[in-house]
Amino acid sequence: MxxxxxxxxxxxxxxxxxxxxxxxxxxxxxxxxxxxxxxxxxxxxxxxxxxxxxxxxxxxxxxxxxxxxxxxxxxxxxxxxxxxxxxSKCRLSLAIPKEIEYQGLSWFNGKTIATSYPVILQKFLKKNGINAEIHVITGSVEISPGIGLADAIFDIVSSGSTLVSNNLREVEVVMQSxxxxxxxxxxxxxxxxxxxxxxxxxxxxxxAEDKKYVRMNAPKSRLQEIISVLPGLKSPTVIPLADDEWCSVHTVLDEKRFWEIIGKLKEMGAQGILVTPIEKMIL
CATH class of the missing domain: 3.40.190.10 (Periplasmic binding protein-like II)
Structure with missing residues (x-):
């Protein structure tokens, strides 16, 4: 187990x-x-x-x-x-009150920085030759400058909305997480x-993330053109239909280019385009 x-x-x-x-x-x-x-x-x-x-x-x-x-x-x-x-992507950043003019890392010399991540912060400060006091705090680090506990903070930033609501702005990204x-x-x-x-x-x-399984009916007369715009994993699957002039084409598309490619397929005569999400994909 x-x-x-x-x-x-x-x-x-x-x-x-x-x-x-x-x-x-x-x-x-x-x-x-x-x-x-x-x-x-x-x-x-x-x-x-x-x-x-x-x-x-x-x-x-x-x-x-x-x-x-x-x-x-x-x-x-x-x-x-x-x-x-x-x-669960985020970043660890230094932030200061938004009204303060910031001209570089040297601003932090002699300042007090509140954080829940003293080890990472200390390594960063030492690497950059900054002499600042680290105030370790758990919980709501972002309120520290507002209550006079610190001059700046070092904390997790995701959307940045918490910083904005506490009149702070991000000035240095120390690491991505x-x-x-x-x-x-x-x-x-x-x-x-x-x-x-x-x-x-x-x-x-x-x-399977951001992938779509696409099936369409395609005129055989334009099959090679249609295949040329399909960035599938390998070659798309082509299945004969009862009508000898048409076939069914199956492929996988990346969602980022989905609408661009679908537009081209329509121009080339593809019809009955069916799109379904993919849960798993084994290569």
Whole structure:
């Protein structure tokens, strides 16, 4: 049985549980239960605070963990990065009151910076030769300048709306962050085999992201033209129809270019275009 540590609430919890669900790993979410087993896969989920996950994986309490890159770097736990998951993206940034004129990092010399990430901040300040006082605070870091506790803050930024509502503006991005799947270095061979099965499912889900399965009726007289504009994985599937002058073409399109390509197909005489989402894709 493989054990994975997951944040007990918040955006990272939601994104992680969605990934497990899309990979057909059924786990019941319960706020009252610390440890829950999957119904159809040899996996159990351990619900923890996000800042406890890196150490839990490093010490082997959990075999795996899903944690923000910011927490992984801050805790410095000896756990290996198995995969970048591509969701729960944010950044760690320095922000100051918006009315202050900012001309560069030297502004922070002699200032007090409030943060929940002192390790990452200290490394950044040392690297750039900045001498500032770090005030460690948990909770609502963004209110610190407003109540006179600090001159600036170093905190997570996603949309930036929290900074705006507290009359702050972002002036330096220190690091980008996303969800990481981390693992215990001493994981057994048997558990790594289960991990490989889970990663295989994750990859199938990832490959299907922003992809559409497209079927259309196409005139055979323009078939080669139509095929030339289809950026499918390989060659599109072409199926004969009862009408000898027509065929059915099946392919996969990236959503980013979907409307551009569909417009060209219409111009080339394609009809009856049917578009469906893709849940999984195995290459």
């Amino acid at each position: 493989l054990r994975i540590a997951v944040q007990s609430k918040g955006r990272l919890f939601d994104d992680t549980m969605n990934l497990l669900n899309e990979a057909d790993i059924k786990v019941g979410a319960s706020k009252r239960t610390l440890l829950v087993s999957a119904q159809n896969f040899p996996l159990e989920v351990l619900y923890l605070r996000d800042d406890d996950i890196p150490q839990s994986v490093a010490t082997g309490v959990a075999d795996l963990g899903v944690v923000g890159e910011n927490e992984y770097e801050e805790r410095g736990a000896e756990a290996e990065i198995i995969q970048r998951l591509g969701f 996303e969800a990481l799947l981390i693992g215990h270095p001493g994981m057994s061979h048997e558990k790594r085999e289960v991990l490989e099965q889970m990663l295989f499912r994750f990859e199938a889900v990832r490959q």
